[in-house]
Amino acid sequence: MKNLKINNDNFYRSFNVCKSKDLKEIKELIDLEYARGNIVWTHPLYQTWSNLHEKLKHVSSFNRLKNKIIKLAKGINKDLKLTTCWCNLSVEDNYYVFHQHKTKLTCVFYLHSKEESYGLRLEKHNIILPAIENSVLVFDGSMSHSIEHMPNKVFDSIDSHRYSVVFDFI
Numbered sequence: 562m563k564n565l566k567i568n569n570d571n572f573y574r575s576f577n578v579c580k581s582k583d584l585k586e587i588k589e590l591i592d593l594e595y596a597r598g599n600i601v602w603t604h605p606l607y608q609t610w611s612n613l614h615e616k617l618k619h620v621s622s623f624n625r626l627k628n629k630i631i632k633l634a635k636g637i638n639k640d641l642k643l644t645t646c647w648c649n650l651s652v653e654d655n656y657y658v659f660h661q662h663k664t665k666l667t668c669v670f671y672l673h674s675k676e677e678s679y680g681l682r683l684e685k686h687n688i689i690l691p692a693i694e695n696s697v698l699v700f701d702g703s704m705s706h707s708i709e710h711m712p713n714k715v716f717d718s719i720d721s722h723r724y725s726v727v728f729d730f731i
Contacts, residue, residue: 562574562575562633562636562699563575563576567683567686567688568686570685570686570700570701570704571700571701572690572698572699572700573633573637573698573699573700574693574696574697574698574699575629575633575696575697575699576693576695576696577695577696578626578629578630578670578695578696578697579622579625579626579629579695582622583622583625583626584672584673584695586620586622586623587617587620587622587623587626587672587726588672588673588724590617590620590622590623591609591613591648591650591672591724591726594609594613594616594648595607595609595650599616601647607649607650607652607655608647608648608649608650609647609648610647611645611646611647611729612645612646612647613646613647613648613726614627614643614645614646614728626670626726627643627646627728629697630643630668630670630697630728631643631728633668633697633699634666634668634699634728634730637666637699638665638666638730641665641666641730641731642730642731643728643729643730644664644729644730644731645664645727645728645729646726646727646728646729647726647727648672648724648725648726648727649708649724649725649727650722650723650724651679651708651722651723651724651725652722653721655708655710656710657707657708657709657710658707659682659684659705659706659707660705660706660707661702661703661704661705661706662702662703662729663702663703664702664703664729664730664731665701665702665703665730665731666699666700666701666702666729666730667699667700667701667702667727667728667729667730668697668698668699668727668728668729668730669681669697669698669699669725669726669727670696670697670725670726670727670728671692671693671694671695671696671697671698671723671724671725672694672695672724672725672726673694673722673723673724674692674693674694674723674724674725675694675720675721675723676692676721676723677691677692677693677694678691678692678709679692679708679709679710679723680692680693680698680708680709681698681700681706681707681708681709682706682707682708682709683704683705683706684704684705684706684707685704685705689709692709692723692725702729708723708725
């Protein structure tokens with residue numbers, strides 16, 4: 562895992578987290594969640610419920626991902642416990658606002674991302690950390706952040722949509 566320090570804030574990134582077969586299976590399972598309407602309508606479209614780690618606990622590919630994320634988080638702080646997990650689907654003209662999580666550590670896994678420039682925007686630093694497919698970005702979730710907006714001009718097919726799976730730890 563690589564450590565990136567921006568001013569006094571630490572960010573960690575790990576690459577090639579999953580095998581391509583697992584990526585495909587996890588994406589198909591999440592697409593099913595969306596197709597079934599398992600979406601939190603009070604949050605920005607399209608976000609699944611925050612119990613994805615429980616809902617998909619019977620799926621070996623998702624468990625491999627979850628266990629790798631837990632191992633990375635515990636490498637930073639062994640006392641951390643996974644509390645919530647959900648997927649954000651970024652589509653053309655989604656609108657996200659800056660927000661914070663009430664957690665010690667947030668891990669964003671980029672399941673599917675063809676446009677790296679539509680990554681994680683940090684309010685304090687006024688920068689965007691790229692959304693690199695099959696990587697996880699780890700940071701203090703209490704830091705104000707947002708998903709960078711994806712305008713229509715880069716949208717050319719459903720393959721342009723970005724899937725990020727978020728794991729929060731306390």
